[in-house]
Amino acid sequence: MSIRRKISHIKHSLNLPRIISLVKTAAPRWLYISLTLIVLETLVFFASLYLMKLLIDIVAKTTLHSTEAPTEIIRFVILSGVAGVLYFVLRSFSAYSIEVLSTKVSEYINNKVHEKAVDLQLSFYESPSYYNVLKRALEAGTDKPGLLITTLIEIVKNFLSLAAVASVLLLINWLLLPIITLFVLPTLLIRLKYSRKLNILRIAQTSMERKSGYFSNLITTDTAAKEIRTYSLGGYLRQKFSDIRYTLLKEKLSLSLKRTQLEVFTTALSYIGIFFCIGFIALKAVSGETSTGDITLFLVAFPQAFTLLQHIAAGVSVVYQNSIYINSAFELLELQNHFDQHAQQECIPSDESVSIRLNNVRFTYPHSEKETLSGINLTIPSGKIIGLVGLNGAGKSTLIKLLCRLYDPTEGQILWGDTDIRAFEPQHYRKQLGIVFQDFNKYSFTAGENIFFGNINDPFNLARAKDAAAKSGAASFIESFPNAYDTTMGRTFEDGREVSIGQWQKLALARCFYSDARFLIFDEASSALDAVSEKELFSTFRERIGNRGAVIISHRRSAILHADYIYVLSQGQIIEEGTDEQLMQRNGAYANLFKESTTEAADY
Incomplete structure (x- = not known):
């Protein structure tokens, strides 16, 4: 040199x-x-x-x-x-x-x-x-x-x-x-x-x-x-x-x-x-x-x-x-995000009757040559429950990432009503969605804070947190602690209380219910729950979510049995869609997934 x-x-x-x-x-x-x-x-x-x-x-x-x-x-x-x-x-x-x-x-x-x-x-x-x-x-x-x-x-x-x-x-x-x-x-x-x-x-x-x-x-x-x-x-x-x-x-x-x-x-x-x-x-x-x-x-x-x-x-x-x-x-x-942003950020419409639509969506992960989602068309109306099922690797979690705008589609559009979600500021758009991820996080904060994280933009409301905990099934174990909602979760810090994985998942559910989101997404949100807790959750699920739209991803038929409409994914494509009754009658991929029972949950 x-x-x-x-x-x-x-x-x-x-x-x-x-x-x-x-x-x-x-x-x-x-x-x-x-x-x-x-x-x-x-x-x-x-x-x-x-x-x-x-x-x-x-x-x-x-x-x-x-x-x-x-x-x-x-x-x-x-x-x-x-x-x-x-x-x-x-x-x-x-x-x-x-x-x-x-x-x-x-x-x-x-x-x-x-x-x-x-x-x-x-x-x-x-x-x-x-x-x-x-x-x-x-x-x-x-x-x-x-x-x-x-x-x-x-x-x-x-x-x-x-x-x-x-x-x-x-x-x-x-x-x-x-x-x-x-x-x-x-x-x-x-x-x-x-x-x-x-x-x-x-x-x-x-x-x-x-x-x-x-x-x-x-x-x-x-x-x-x-x-x-x-x-x-x-x-x-x-x-x-x-x-x-x-x-x-x-x-x-x-x-x-x-x-x-x-x-x-x-x-x-x-x-x-x-x-x-x-x-x-x-x-x-x-x-x-x-x-x-x-x-x-x-x-x-x-x-x-x-x-x-x-x-x-x-x-x-x-x-x-x-x-x-x-x-x-x-x-x-100096690193920069690569989201496709419109020059003018639009306000999210406040009309209650709105749908999220995926219009011919395709997606390939960065640094990958294989397409993960191909030509996805589906609709999530407000006030309705949509089910997503499919084998592992079918593309369900990737679809959820796109819905939450953690990625943008490689091709196609995700529409809020008639507006491409890329027209909205990402954080404002994500506030419209409450989600329980399959790999939800366990926060070593108090039980109240774990729930409060669902909507940190407004002051903490204890009554609202208790309502969310009741809907998720977390209220019973939280209120058994001497400090109730002020109890630190986990053993990471002093005075923390360890809880089971199912109880952690109930906290994640409560976090979702606490949010102001207009659409709720549950990605294997009952995977750690016992059979009784899961039955209690989904038997009155419609009442728990109110007038909000919901997406349920699950390997268990009991979790999606009451969905208004169901999409079946396989290798990144929708191969079947319809109600539970319609799909079972077709005796196709959906029926094969749940052929063990028409009413009991089936893992696959």
Whole structure:
């Protein structure tokens, strides 16, 4: 790589204009406070050095029994003392302001990363490449921004301090600073080079890092605790984790060893530079070209200048390395959704009698060549119950994702009345739908909050939550707890109450009933319920949903028996449709699914 390309790459990786803009946006007041304190601290530091030089020169020139010298010495001692105390005070407040600034920037980036993660459409969460980007962004969003800002300000502070020291060294001899800079520079170049190599390795290892994290999560959480113990999987999983960690650490340590070997050589050169300068100034002192104050000041200032240069070199390396991490956060923040949005967002019509229609809908998942849904035409009228049945992999869950506008159709339209749903703002449209997913989530919040999540746009209404819990069958176990709806669900946190999977599903149902949605969707919403609870739910299902439309997906005939109309899916296509009675009489695919019984639930 040519020097010009290397400089261009370093400049691009540092991305300082964007980082500075980020800091100004996140905490402008604290940025200016920090910079002001640094400038004041540097000025006082320079003043203290200069006062020390004057004090030493006075002492060196004072004759024995001088009457004026003690007064002058005391005056400079007092001034030096005041400067020292003021420097300490400014340095302490400067450190605090930098800590506040870095904390605010870290929190700002964390919030932006979480905001983007929530905003991105579902397709990103079904892509391994996105999880690689997300992992790197999360790594950047914890301590890296704070470390970057702290180091940047430290570099500014060290540069200003170096300028103060350099001005003193220039009074002694102008060659001193260029000499030590020349000897420190190779270490900086080595660190920059290996920071770039470490970043390349980090990107290459992201996928394996995620895999090791997955194994660690299996071992240390309750995700698979029962099966790990039942099948004695612990040793196997630990070995898989250890193998990956060994490979990752071996590659990192190999690169670190090469960097250390080169740094030992370049650091040795820098110390040669120190002794070269010491010899140089010693010869000047012998020849009488420097004063006693200059020599004393050299012994104080020169080590400081060398240390400052080393800190600047180390700081530039840290800034470069952490800028690369911050760029990972920028990479995430630049991701864009690919929803087909109309230029003018329309308001959702408020008319109660409305239908959702799928008009010749086709869909292929991103990064897939196989079509999942082909030519789907169906209608979901308000106030009606629609059933969807089919074998696993028929496309039912994909159809639900399209209805919820988690994806847009590849071809065709989904219409709200006569309007394409792409004309509506996605969040406003989704408020019209309440859904219980097959893989519903178990929130470690209170029972009341679990239900409240069905409609968080309005203040929590306990009476309404109790009504939703009664409709779902959750009220009986919630109200048996001493704290009732204030009881934390699950064992994740203190005072939590573990409940069965069926009771968790009742909470998910209550969340759906609590919503203001005009259409409710139940994707295997009774799969974890016992037979009695399921019968109670669906025997009075129409009364429970009121005048809202509903879609029921189930493997059990008892769940869809009373649907007004039923669609049968197979391999992404609707192969049959009609009422339960009509479909059973045809003795086709639907009848074959439920041939065990005409009234009992049948799993298939």
